[in-house]
Amino acid sequence: MSETNTVTATIASKSNAAPTAAQLNANLKEAIATEKSNARHIVALEDRRHPLAMGLLWITMVTSFPTVLIGVEWYKNGFSLPQVLACTVFSAVVVLLFCVPSAQLGTVTGRTYAHLNRSVFGRWGARLTTFNLIAIFLACYAFGALCMADAVSGLFSVPLSIGVMAACFSFLMCLNNLWGFSGVVNFAKYFAAPCLIAWVGFTFFRAVVAYNTAATIMPLQQTSVSWTVALGAIASFVIGFSVWGNEADYWRHARPGVKRTAIPLTVALCIGQIIFPITGWMVAQISQVTDTARATAFMNEFSFGGVALLALLVIGAQYFAAADSNLYAVVEAFENLFKVQKRHVVFGYAFICALVAYWLSFSGMAKSIEVISTLNGILIPTGTTILLCEWSIAKLISHKHSRIFDHLQEMHELPALRLPAMLAFAIGCSVGIATAGLIPALEHLHLGIGCLNAWATAAVIYLPARLLEERQKRDEREREEQNSAAQS
Known part of the structure; x- marks a missing residue:
C-alpha cells in the first residue's frame, strides 16, 4: 500500500x-x-470493501444458534408472538441508531476503536477501554468455542470431553486471523454468511408453514407477561448481543457513506435478531418443547433433517466466523498497547481462551451468556457513546475542536487522563450495571434497560463538560489576544 x-x-x-x-x-x-x-x-x-461484503460479514456477527434458542426461552417465559415481534423490531431500531454512527466513526476516520480512544480518553483511559474490550471478547470467544464443542458432542459420539474439544476449537478458530481482515471477511463472504442465510431462510419459512397449520388445531400462546417486562428482557438481550461497540474496527474497511452502512446493518439485524428469534418462538409453539437440550435436538431434526454433517457445517460456520471477528478486534486492541507480532497475539490469545473454555466446561458459567451480553452492551458501547459525543463537537463547533480528528499520537505523548471522558465513562458504566439487574443486592434499582441507561448517562455528562471545556479555552484565547493587543 x-x-x-x-x-x-x-x-x-x-x-x-x-x-x-x-x-x-x-x-x-x-x-x-x-x-x-x-x-x-x-x-x-x-x-475499502463493498457494502455487500460488509453486510455478509455483519450477518455472521449478529446471527447465532443461541439467538434461535432465546426465542424458545421467550416462549417458555410466556411472551406472546406480538410481544416478541414488536420488541425485537424496537430493539433492532435502537441498535441501528447506535451502530450506524459508531460504524461511521470507522469509515470517516479510517482508524481503529483503540486509536480513536487515545485522543479522547488519554493514556490510561485508552488502556482501560482497550482492556475492557479484550476481557469481554475473551469471554465471548471462549464461550463460542465451548458452544461449538457442545454442538459436536450432541451431533456425534466423540471420545473426548467437551472441555478438551473446546480447547482444541479455540486454536482452530484462530487460523483465519493469520491473514488479517481479508481472511476474516472472505470466510464470512464466501462460506459462513451464505450458509447462515440459507439456514435461517429455510427454517423460518418451514416454521411459518408449520405454525399456520398448528394454529388451526391447537390454542395459541396466551401471554401472562406485561409489555414492560417483555421489552426489558428482549431488548436487553438483543442490544447486548448485537451491539459490539467497536464497530469502527470493522467498518474502517468499508466505503464512506451512511447508506452504505445503514442498509447492510439493517439487513443483518433483520436476519439475526428479528427473523431467527421469532423462528425459535414458533418452533417452541409447534413442538411444545421448552427445554434447551430438547429444543436443540428438535432444531437439528427440523432444520437439517437429522443430517449431522450438514448441521455441523452450518453451525460450525457461524461459530468460526464470530470467533474470527472477535479475534480480529483483539489483535487490533493489542497492537494499540504493545508492539508485538500478529501471530504471537493470535496464538497467545487462543491459548488463554483454550484454558478459559476448558474451565467453563466444568464451572457451569457457560449459562452466564446473558450476563456477558449485558456487560458487553454496557462497557464497550459506553466508551463509543463518548466518542460519538466528541464527534458531534465537530458538527456543533468545528472539526478543529473535536479530538476525534486529532493527529494520532503515541501513548507517551498523551496526557495521563482526560477527566471529562473518564468521569462520564465511570459514572455511565456504574449506572448501567446498577440498573441492569446483574447484582442481586441492587435489584431494587433494576429500572429500564441497563445499557441504554449507561449510554444516556455518559452522554449527558460528557457533552456539556466538553462544550464547557471548549468555551473556557475560547475565553482564554480571547483574553490572550486582548492582552497581546494591549501590549502592542
Missing part, C-alpha cells in the same frame, strides 16, 4: 460525506503532511 493511498482516508475526516476524487486530489498534499507518520494506521479508500 503506497503512502499516497494510505493517507486518502484521512481526508474523509474533513467532510461528513464521502469525499470525491477531486476533493481527494485537492487535499492530497495536506493529508500527506499531516498524517505521514501515521499513514499505516489508516485504511486507504481504494482498499
Whole structure:
C-alpha cells in the first residue's frame, strides 16, 4: 500500500460525506503532511470493501444458534408472538441508531476503536477501554468455542470431553486471523454468511408453514407477561448481543457513506435478531418443547433433517466466523498497547481462551451468556457513546475542536487522563450495571434497560463538560489576544 493511498482516508475526516476524487486530489498534499507518520494506521479508500461484503460479514456477527434458542426461552417465559415481534423490531431500531454512527466513526476516520480512544480518553483511559474490550471478547470467544464443542458432542459420539474439544476449537478458530481482515471477511463472504442465510431462510419459512397449520388445531400462546417486562428482557438481550461497540474496527474497511452502512446493518439485524428469534418462538409453539437440550435436538431434526454433517457445517460456520471477528478486534486492541507480532497475539490469545473454555466446561458459567451480553452492551458501547459525543463537537463547533480528528499520537505523548471522558465513562458504566439487574443486592434499582441507561448517562455528562471545556479555552484565547493587543 503506497503512502499516497494510505493517507486518502484521512481526508474523509474533513467532510461528513464521502469525499470525491477531486476533493481527494485537492487535499492530497495536506493529508500527506499531516498524517505521514501515521499513514499505516489508516485504511486507504481504494482498499475499502463493498457494502455487500460488509453486510455478509455483519450477518455472521449478529446471527447465532443461541439467538434461535432465546426465542424458545421467550416462549417458555410466556411472551406472546406480538410481544416478541414488536420488541425485537424496537430493539433492532435502537441498535441501528447506535451502530450506524459508531460504524461511521470507522469509515470517516479510517482508524481503529483503540486509536480513536487515545485522543479522547488519554493514556490510561485508552488502556482501560482497550482492556475492557479484550476481557469481554475473551469471554465471548471462549464461550463460542465451548458452544461449538457442545454442538459436536450432541451431533456425534466423540471420545473426548467437551472441555478438551473446546480447547482444541479455540486454536482452530484462530487460523483465519493469520491473514488479517481479508481472511476474516472472505470466510464470512464466501462460506459462513451464505450458509447462515440459507439456514435461517429455510427454517423460518418451514416454521411459518408449520405454525399456520398448528394454529388451526391447537390454542395459541396466551401471554401472562406485561409489555414492560417483555421489552426489558428482549431488548436487553438483543442490544447486548448485537451491539459490539467497536464497530469502527470493522467498518474502517468499508466505503464512506451512511447508506452504505445503514442498509447492510439493517439487513443483518433483520436476519439475526428479528427473523431467527421469532423462528425459535414458533418452533417452541409447534413442538411444545421448552427445554434447551430438547429444543436443540428438535432444531437439528427440523432444520437439517437429522443430517449431522450438514448441521455441523452450518453451525460450525457461524461459530468460526464470530470467533474470527472477535479475534480480529483483539489483535487490533493489542497492537494499540504493545508492539508485538500478529501471530504471537493470535496464538497467545487462543491459548488463554483454550484454558478459559476448558474451565467453563466444568464451572457451569457457560449459562452466564446473558450476563456477558449485558456487560458487553454496557462497557464497550459506553466508551463509543463518548466518542460519538466528541464527534458531534465537530458538527456543533468545528472539526478543529473535536479530538476525534486529532493527529494520532503515541501513548507517551498523551496526557495521563482526560477527566471529562473518564468521569462520564465511570459514572455511565456504574449506572448501567446498577440498573441492569446483574447484582442481586441492587435489584431494587433494576429500572429500564441497563445499557441504554449507561449510554444516556455518559452522554449527558460528557457533552456539556466538553462544550464547557471548549468555551473556557475560547475565553482564554480571547483574553490572550486582548492582552497581546494591549501590549502592542
